[in-house]
Amino acid sequence: MKLPLSVRIKLLTDKDSFEQFSPGIPSVYIAGAATMAGRRIFIFAMEHEPGPPVDMMKSLDIGIRAAEMALEERCPLVMLIDRPGLGHSTGGKTPIPPDSSRLLADRRGTGRLYAALARLSGEAPRVSLIFGQTGAATVFPAALCDAAVMIRDSAVCIGRPDAVKHMVGEAADFEALGGARMHCAVSGLGDALADSEQDAISWARRYLAFFPANRGGRPPRIEPAPPEEPACADGRLVPADPDKPFDILPLIRRFADRNSMLELKELYAREAVTALARVEGRAVGIVANNSKNKGGILFPETCEKISRFISICDAFGIPMLFLADNPGFIIGTAAERAGIIKSASLLFTTIANAQTPRLLIVARRAHTAGLYAMSGPGFDPAQFLALPTAAISVFGRRALDRFSADRDMPPPAKAALKDMIEACSNPASLVDKALLDAVIPVSEMRPRIAAFLDMASTIPRPDIRKQVLLV
Incomplete structure (x- = not known):
């Protein structure tokens, strides 16, 4: 069962720290500032619960504001991606939004959001959490980030199933087009596959804890902990046989x-x-x-x-x-x-x-x-x-053994081979x-x-x- 957006934000942030931009205005995008583990962050989220029609340009401006303020203040940005609900009760089909020309061509249209997210690259950490199945313009924030965690039943694809069917004649559902496991294992878009929304939020919090607030800071140090296992019995960890696979x-x-x-x-x-x-x-x-x-x-x-x-x-x-x-x-x-x-x-x-x-x-x-x-x-x-x-050498030991069997090898080559064999074994x-x-x-x-x-x-x-x- 999907969590309400307000609950997602509460799980992500410190208690009572979220300050919403433009509260009370129906919007596809909910944005604001908060703290996470005491550090200031900005949040850009998509409201997935159904509601009345909204002014899409005003909604979009709220999302743009979060990205631009994150860049201005050089603070981390967390994006909560889902199928938009308010004004988009389309059953997963491609919506035809009002004022689509303005959304496409206005200088503060959809392109401004993409540009703002891209300009934050390398200035402050960006994380996307993908909770639902969505497509078209809403998917690019899922990739305009440093790390993306996807819920198992989520999906992102540029063309929704109905658009794919109409435009290229391919019958495919959200899972086939852009399912979470595919993106985590095949395309490489996803960095982690989460079993639940709570797990995704926990992963994002763990990820951000490694990073400074922006490129000008240093990664925070925390209280040390001993390793999971001592390294005393280390002879068995790395096989001496170079051709034997092992888990690192x-x-x-x-x-x-x-x-x-x-x-x-x-x-x-x-x-x-x-x-x-x-x-x-x-x-x-x-x-x-x-x-x-x-x-x-x-x-x-x-x-x-x-x-x-x-x-x-x-x-x-x-x-x-x-x-x-x-x-x-x-x-x-x-x-x-x-x-x-x-x-x-x-x-x-x-x-x-x-x-x-x-x-x-x-x-x-x-x-x-x-x-x-x-x-x-x-x-x-x-x-x-x-x-x-x-074993540090140009060739592996097995290839070197094959070369050693060549009796017609000239002396300089034999000397080089001997040197490689020594490096491989010692x-x-x-x-x-x-x-x-x-x-x-x-x-x-x-x-x-x-x-x-x-x-x-x-x-x-x-x-x-x-x-x-x-x-």
Whole structure:
């Protein structure tokens, strides 16, 4: 059962803190200012309960006002997206609003709302909560944000089912066109799939707690908590066999504060983990390859997922940890047609231009340009560390064994092959060559990461707006 909009706002905000703009005026959009955990935020919401006809231009101006004030005051904006109710009792069919020409072409029409939301990118955090099934003009705020959480039965699509049927002859319902699970697992629009409205609101509150109010602040530090499990029995966490898939999440739980990890796009491009977490109370953005899914190989969508996450952390000064275990980028005709070179280059560009401090730890495999995809050497990580299981080389061990069987290999190639084999089996050899800063056990990861975050907290933040990527 849907919660009334007033209840949604109460669950989202501190008690009695919401101050509505233009109260008492029937409107599709409800907006105002409030506090969340003591911090000022702005709210832009869609009233989903049926009601009398409304003045759409006045309604729209209320929503525009919330976005513009969030930009002016550089405060977070939370958007509650739903099928509009007031004046839109159409049974899910495409509405034909009065004054549609003005809504389309007026300088303070629908385009002004989109522009205001876009201009907030990188200035202050933006979160969308999607509660219902909606389409057309109401869907773009669902994506003009840094993070979007969707209720399981929600959906967003540019063309509603009736418009799709009339215009392209395709019969499809809201779920098929833009269902929540599809957007979370296939398109990548959704960052989290929530079982209930309360869960979605809780997720949004957790997300915003990692961020400063705007790009000029620092991520808030909270009381530290110990990890979920101690890292003493660490020998079994990372398999020595480089071809054996394993789940990277238990390793992350060995150093992250208990119950602090919040994954973004958990169901999308699952060969990479992008998550916010805390270590000794400090916020950190984590990018980790997960060989449990597709062997941890980097696909175009993997690159885009990681690039977007880096841009979010960079925009708001959240230091980053890269945890590498990948064999490199996907190859083949399908990969080339999907734009793997373009997507990989986007990732390189995003890393190279990120100004937030970054730490790289190689957990196991780091082959070919896959090392650079994890903020490797040349991309200026603050430190370049490895676990004893790390294999850092151009080729993996199995490929190197095949090359070793070539008896006609010239001496220079044999010497290079020997060097690669040594790097694959003994990461300490790279320390001896001053190519790697240190080899550390799993039990040392938490203190090393904590020290890195302490160091990062002392670095001045550049007064530069960095927009969040929409990929």
